[in-house]
Amino acid sequence: AALDAALTQHPGPHLVAATAGTTDAGLIDPLPEIAALCQHHRARLHIDAAYGGGLLFSTTRRTQLQGLEHAHTTTLDLHKLGWQPVAAGLLVVRDPHDTTLIAHRADYLNADDDTEAGLPDLLSRSLRTTRRPDILKTAVTLRAIGRTGLGTLVDTVCTLATDFAHHIDQHPDYELYAHPTISTVLFRPTTADDHHIAHIRRQLLAQGRAVLGRARIDGRLWLKATLLNPYTTPGDLAELLKHIEATTHE
Numbered sequence: 001a002a003l004d005a006a007l008t009q010h011p012g013p014h015l016v017a018a019t020a021g022t023t024d025a026g027l028i029d030p031l032p033e034i035a036a037l038c039q040h041h042r043a044r045l046h047i048d049a050a051y052g053g054g055l056l057f058s059t060t061r062r063t064q065l066q067g068l069e070h071a072h073t074t075t076l077d078l079h080k081l082g083w084q085p086v087a088a089g090l091l092v093v094r095d096p097h098d099t100t101l102i103a104h105r106a107d108y109l110n111a112d113d114d115t116e117a118g119l120p121d122l123l124s125r126s127l128r129t130t131r132r133p134d135i136l137k138t139a140v141t142l143r144a145i146g147r148t149g150l151g152t153l154v155d156t157v158c159t160l161a162t163d164f165a166h167h168i169d170q171h172p173d174y175e176l177y178a179h180p181t182i183s184t185v186l187f188r189p190t191t192a193d194d195h196h197i198a199h200i201r202r203q204l205l206a207q208g209r210a211v212l213g214r215a216r217i218d219g220r221l222w223l224k225a226t227l228l229n230p231y232t233t234p235g236d237l238a239e240l241l242k243h244i245e246a247t248t249h250e
Contacts (some may be wrong), residue, residue, distance in 0.1 A: 003034065007041040014043035020065055021052025024215035024224070025177065026184035028052055031067025039070070047071040050089070052182055054081020057150040061158060064181070073098065078138060080228060081154050081183070088134035156230040157183045164225065164237050173245065177222050186215055186222040189248045194221040200247045209243045 007014055016038050018029040031047065038045040047068055053076035055061045056068075068074065074092040078084040093099055109129065110121045141150070161183040168187045169176045177186035188197055197214075201223060204210040213224035223244070225237075 004037055004041075007037065007043060012041070012043065014038075014041060015046060016043050017046045017048060018071075020047055020049040020068060021055075021182055023051065024184075024217060025186055026051060026180060026182035026226075028064060028181055031065065031070075033067075035067045035070035044072045045070060046073045046075075049074050050077035051080050054078070054150070054154050055182065057081070057147050058154045058158075059151060061154065081157075082138070082141075082150065083153065083228075084138050084141065085134045087132075088138055153230045157227045157232075160232060160234070160237075161185050161225075161227045163234060164227065167234075167237070168241075171241070174241070177217065183227045185225045185227070186217070187225070188220070188222050189244065192248055196248070197221045197223060200244060203247045204243060210240055 003016065007016075016034060018031055018034045020028050020031065022028075035045055037043070049065065049068060052065060053068075053074070055064050072094050076082070076090045076092065078088040078090065079086045082088065115121050158180070161180040165176055165179050165185045165187075168174045168185065169179075173190055174187050175190050177188075189200070192200065198221060201212050201214055204212060213226060215222050215224045225240070
């Protein structure tokens with residue numbers, strides 16, 4: 001409703017940015033409703049699917065991204081639910097002509113006669129020009145395990161996060177923020193204040209026991225476990241809680 005009011009009250013053109021998988025909690029905006037508003041107001045829609053875009057690999061979880069197909073542009077960060085190098089990101093455009101906005105020509109890099117002679121055109125290979133492109137690694141991964149293989153990995157970590165959240169929810173010494181949308185679980189010891197929670201996280205990191213994120217939501221600090229390793233076991237997560245408990249009582 002707030003978006004509809006804003007698009008109505010302010011003259012266009014408009015660009016609306018929605019998120020499919022927030023960094024803090026992995027939340028997904030109501031994409032179909034936002035897309036419908038953009039169509040009604042003739043606004044461009046960009047969807048940041050850096051985290052949640054990997055759900056497309058899963059046959060059972062891709063429905064969480066309904067509405068993504070209406071975006072004019074979409075970003076995906078495949079170092080998350082794609083198991084790629086950190087720099088392996090994708091910009092997807094619905095209209096190929098949109099890529100002309102980022103086109104640039106420099107004679108020393110893409111001279112027409114060199115291109116016609118068969119020499120590589122560096123500017124058309126990567127947005128980062130001569131820096132290492134990671135698209136080859138992405139292509140090799142897809143050839144090796146395919147969308148089905150990636151979907152299995154996505155399902156594994158998402159199921160693990162759901163089970164971990166359920167365990168925390170049943171544990172008397174922990175508070176769960178919400179059941180996970182993707183593979184991020186936010187929680188905190190019930191007896192710890194924000195200062196102590198920050199200390200727990202730093203202690204676990206300094207001891208080499210665990211690398212946990214942090215998120216401040218609704219004015220409170222939460223420990224953040226973003227589960228991306230498909231080889232993680234419930235036993236590993238139970239051990240993590242024991243380390244947190246020990247650090248809590250230090």
